Amino acid sequence: MGTDGPKLELRDERPYVGIRRQLSRPELGEVLGPLLGELFGWLRERGIEATGAPFFRYRVVDSDAHLEVEAAIPVASRIFGDERVVCDSLPGGRYLVSVHQGPFEGLRDATAFPKSWADENGVVLKTSRDGTAWGSRLETYLTDPDREPDPENWMTEIAILTEGGA
Numbered sequence: 001m002g003t004d005g006p007k008l009e010l011r012d013e014r015p016y017v018g019i020r021r022q023l024s025r026p027e028l029g030e031v032l033g034p035l036l037g038e039l040f041g042w043l044r045e046r047g048i049e050a051t052g053a054p055f056f057r058y059r060v061v062d063s064d065a066h067l068e069v070e071a072a073i074p075v076a077s078r079i080f081g082d083e084r085v086v087c088d089s090l091p092g093g094r095y096l097v098s099v100h101q102g103p104f105e106g107l108r109d110a111t112a113f114p115k116s117w118a119d120e121n122g123v124v125l126k127t128s129r130d131g132t133a134w135g136s137r138l139e140t141y142l143t144d145p146d147r148e149p150d151p152e153n154w155m156t157e158i159a160i161l162t163e164g165g166a
Helices: 025-045 104-120
Strands: 002-011 014-023 055-062 066-074 086-090 093-101 137-141 155-161
Touching: 002 104, 014 025, 014 055, 025 066, 066 086, 093 104, 104 137, 104 155
Parallel strands: none
Antiparallel strands: 002 093, 014 066, 014 086, 055 066, 055 137, 093 155, 137 155
């Protein structure tokens, strides 16, 4: 159990479908997990394939009081959404990437690790001036808990867009 990385990697723009919610930190697991199932169903109904692992995109993180997050699934190209499902793209650029192994409860601390590494190594993360709005801050779920029941084996990638380097 722990966090590997971080490393810097260049990524291309990547389209996805998602459902955006504003909530508090205690609501994360209860609210966002079921939205992924809804999105997979939405894609299935339209005959659209996912092109990667599901992720959460944190757009605003203002302590525990306010989070704006999208439950999301990557797709091959931009498509039209509806009144609930948005279609957007992750920006291309240089990302700071690390992988957390272990239960989801450890992700908050696991995200602090690359952020402190960035500070120590002069890497500037793409955020608003007050540090609450993010250019692209992702948790990608590399392990499906339905297929791997042991939380100690769950793998989650944390990727944060940096300034410059595109």
